[in-house]
Amino acid sequence: xxxxxxxxxxxxxxxxxxxxxxxxxxxxxxxxxxxxxxxxxxxxxxxxxxxxxxxxxxxxxxxxxxxxxxxxxxxxxxxxxxxxxxxxxxxxxxxxxxxxxxxxxxxxxxxxxxxxxxxxxxxxxxxxxxxxxxx
Numbered sequence: 385x386x387x388x389x390x391x392x393x394x395x396x397x398x399x400x401x402x403x404x405x406x407x408x409x410x411x412x413x414x415x416x417x418x419x420x421x422x423x424x425x426x427x428x429x430x431x432x433x434x435x436x437x438x439x440x441x442x443x444x445x446x447x448x449x450x451x452x453x454x455x456x457x458x459x460x461x462x463x464x465x466x467x468x469x470x471x472x473x474x475x476x477x478x479x480x481x482x483x484x485x486x487x488x489x490x491x492x493x494x495x496x497x498x499x500x501x502x503x504x505x506x507x508x509x510x511x512x513x514x515x516x517x518x519x
Contacts, residue, residue: 452463464472 455461455463
């Protein structure tokens with residue numbers, strides 16, 4: 385008469401189990417969401433988790449003793465020697481000083497252009513005044 389899911393009282397057997405599974409999966413989903421948020425915030429250093437901080441330090445100290453070819457293979461970036469790094473830093477400083485110098489020259493030219501524009505405006509207003517007087 386009844387289906388296979390019915391017991392003697394007429395209730396469905398799997399209802400309680402399904403309710404438990406549904407509630408447990410919801411709780412697990414909420415827990416995983418909060419764990420993901422905390423780990424993302426830890427990655428951007430808004431929040432600090434003690435073990436995650438330890439793992440980050442461990443990775444950084446391990447990288448010091450790893451083979452540069454292995455690091456290059458995993459990251460796709462070139463590992464520089466100290467001499468290459470120093471030469472790049474010195475080139476960077478030289479370039480920055482040149483840029484600052486050029487920026488100063490640009491500012492001087494810009495101020496000269498603004499001054500010329502103001503002089504031109506003054507001349508135009510004087511010409512208009514002279515036209516009014518002559519007319």
